Amino acid sequence: MSSLLSIGTSGLLSAQVGLSTTGNNITNAGVAGYSRQVAIQVDSSTRDEGFGFVGSGTEVVAVRRFYDNFLATQLRGAEASQASLDVYNKQIAQVDNLLADPTAGLSPALQDFFNGVQDATSNPASAASRQALLSSAGSLTSRFQGLSARLTEIGAGVNNQIASITTEINSYAREIANLNNAISGLSTDGKPANDLLDHRDQLLTELNKLVKTTVLNGPNNTMTVEMGTGQPLVVGTTAFQLGTSNSPTDVARVTLGYQADNGSFSPLPESVFTGGQLGGLLEFRNGALDRAQNSLGQVAAGLAVSFNAQHVLGQDQNGDLGQPFFGPINAYVGRNNHNSKASTADVTAVVSDASALTSSDYSVDFDGSNFNVTRKSDGKITQINPFPQTKPQTIDGVDYTITGIPQTKDNFLVRPTYMAASQMSVQIVDRSKIALAAPIATAAPTTNSGTGKITAGTVDAAYLAPGAALTAPLTLTYDKTAGTLSGFPAGQDVTLTLNGSSTVYPAGTPSIPYTDGATISFGGVNFAISGSLADQDKFTVGPNVSGVGDSRNGALMAALQSKNVLDNGSATYQTTYAQMVNFVGNKAREAQISNTAADAAVQQATNQQQSVSGVNLDEEAANLLRYQQAYQAAGKVVQMASTLFDTLLSLR
Structure with a gap:
């Protein structure tokens, strides 16, 4: 009787585990990251009764989690790409709407300004026309400044998002490391902690939406999480912390790196942070945003320098040669804060030639003997020669002046057009000083x-x-x-x-x-x-002693609107701006299309992953009935065993 009772009891216990596992699946069907579980049931050892082997019941040897690492990795990769494209799309849409606005963009202000130049040229003696020209010039510079300020605001927003995402990454890394520790401690007997594994996988999923990672399996069900080309984020039970710091050459730009407990910061190349929201933000900042800011500045600097160059060749109503119409355009120069404290070197850069000006940034480095100026867009190097200088040296339309005593490895970042739009200003305030006449x-x-x-x-x-x-x-x-x-x-x-x-x-x-x-x-x-x-x-x-009605220089200034002034004489102000707007618009459209494709890829990967790990409520309902019936049947076996035992007792 004990054999029959134990058989029934084992059936009851196994059915109970099956019911619990199925019920757990049903109640967690809507929980993100939950993987379907199933009780693995096998028959117990049999006994040799002489006439043959008789079974002794059943037992549950494991509760297995249905999980496919390949499908999970594929899904995480798709979600990382989706998150990257989504944040990129949202950011570039702001720039696209800003630049392409038919009323708030730059094109209307440029047209109004040159209309003012043409009107003053047609009526050089008219005080009203001259004053209108100054007003339209003021509106143009305000438009340049406004667009630049808005792009700067977007850049500051990107910095804040990068810092916020970095904090989230650190939080996930610490939680994953803690779970590694807990899972490792519970996996010593070979039994996986299913719920903790699911929780860790869900954290990995959320982490991948922030930055794309690579996951490597370790001992005792632990995981190593790496970024980029193998930079560690989580190794076993240790979580490496990321931090942000101002760029050594640009305080308005944040950089990423490892943050040690003692506060020291070790920068990492931005190429490490690919995919996810962080990768999308960096791609946007280093690509579309920088190009928009630099291209806008190229138009501003090109207009200011070329218009000034023509204006100073004219004669004003007082009979004097013209003065610069717009204020000077000084390139942004960032001194690397890692330069030697013994260095007294200083770099100034002023835009002087609109035609030769590019939208690239430049790195100025001292190798111990010479200063080398490297154009970042293509790596072209120009040496400052001679050094020490006897006069400024012009490189790509920018006059470089280097003073002081440098030290080896001194570095400076020069951005000729980055801040140009924000510097736009009208220097002429007296309408009689507008040099419309020829001298x-x-x-x-x-x-x-x-x-x-x-x-x-x-x-x-x-x-x-x-x-x-x-x-x-x-x-x-x-x-x-x-x-x-x-x-x-x-x-x-x-x-x-x-x-x-x-x-x-x-x-x-x-x-x-x-x-x-x-x-x-x-x-x-x-x-x-x-x-x-x-x-x-x-x-x-x-x-020219009687040039009040003369407007020959005014005509030459008006002609600059349609003249190929920029890009080595191949583009006008409007076409350069239009190229920038088209670039941003195309990138925005590409991002939209790619984002739609990424959504489809995530949906497909989710369906594949859920086909293995997801909970099917219809299937679980069937399992529930099956285990219920098994439980009831096992109960009958126990009841029958008890009845038979009572009968045996009554025979005595």
Whole structure:
């Protein structure tokens, strides 16, 4: 009877475990990370009764968790990509909406400004037109500043999110390390702690949404969690803590690294942090955001420098040469705070050439003998030569001035256009100081008997050199016998240019051959004489003494709107801005499409993982009935064993 009773009892116990396991599955069906469990039941050892072997019942040897590591890893990877694309999409949408706004973007303000230049050029004597030009210029600089400030705000928001996510990563890492410890302690007899394993896997899932990790199995069901190319985050029961710190060359930018208990910080390359929200934020900041900020600054710096270059070649209503219309554009220079304390080196950089200006950042490094300027976009290196400098050296449209005594490994970050938009300002406040006129005037006296004509004339940057500006009229006289013109300044070379071919006549040459239609240049003054000249015909070139109604320089400034000023003379202000808007728009669209694809990938991976680990309520309901019936049947066996035992007792 004891055998029958033990058989029934073992059936009751096994059915009870089955009921408990099934009930646990049902109640945890909606719990994130829960893996379906099943009681593994086997028959007990049999006994040799002489006539044969008789079974002794059943027993539960384990409660197995249905888990597929490959599918779980695949799902975590898909969720890491989804989280990265999702946060990237949200961030870039802000920039896209900002730049592409037809009313708040830059294009309307640029158009209004050049409309003001054209109106003032059409009415150079009008005080109202000049004042309107100053107002539109103020609106333009405010638009540049506003866009730059908004991009800076977005960057600050990214910094805050990076710091917040880093705190979350540390929290998950500590919890995983603690669970490693608990699981290891409970796994010494080979029985896995299913619920703790599920909890740890769910933490890994949440961690992967923050930063993509690689998981390696360790002894006693522990796990090692790594980032990037093998940088550890959790090793056994030890959790490594991440921290943030200001960039050594840019206090407005946070960097990531290991944070030790003693407060020391060891930076890590940003390439380590791929995938997840952290990877998406870094990709956005280092890609779309930086490019938008730098490209906006390129337009601002290019406009300010090129417009100033033309404005200073003009003449204002007071008869003076023009002054810079916009304020100077100084590049951002970040001195690496790891430089030697003995170093007194200092770097200043000022944008001077709009055409050569790029949107790249630069690294300035001292190797012990020379300073090398490295363009980060393509790695091109330019050496500061000579050093120490005798004058600023221009590299990609930026004048570099380096002073002080450097030390080996001194490093500086130069961002020529990063802060340019925020620096935009109108330097002219007096409308009479707007230099719409040209500083020179030419004339052909009516007493000339030939048909010769002289153009109005222009000046270039050489006219601003000391002693180059005309202080009195020059009279050029034609000698028909010699076919030459005389009367040029004795101290300046004279250049004749025709069909792209130039001939230079040294200073002091008494007379210059006359060539019909050739451009004549000296001391920054440029004009052309054409036609059939008679003997002793004269032409005058001198300072513009009555230029109130003159707007020749204004026309040249207005023409800058459609002139290819930027990117080595291949792009206008508007096209450069449009390229930036298109880049951001394309990236935003790519992010949307990729995000949709990532959602589908996560759904597919989830379905595959849940097909193994998920709880099917219909199946569990069937199991519940099966175990219930088994329990009732085992109970009948116990009841029958008890009845038989009572019968035996009654026979005595």
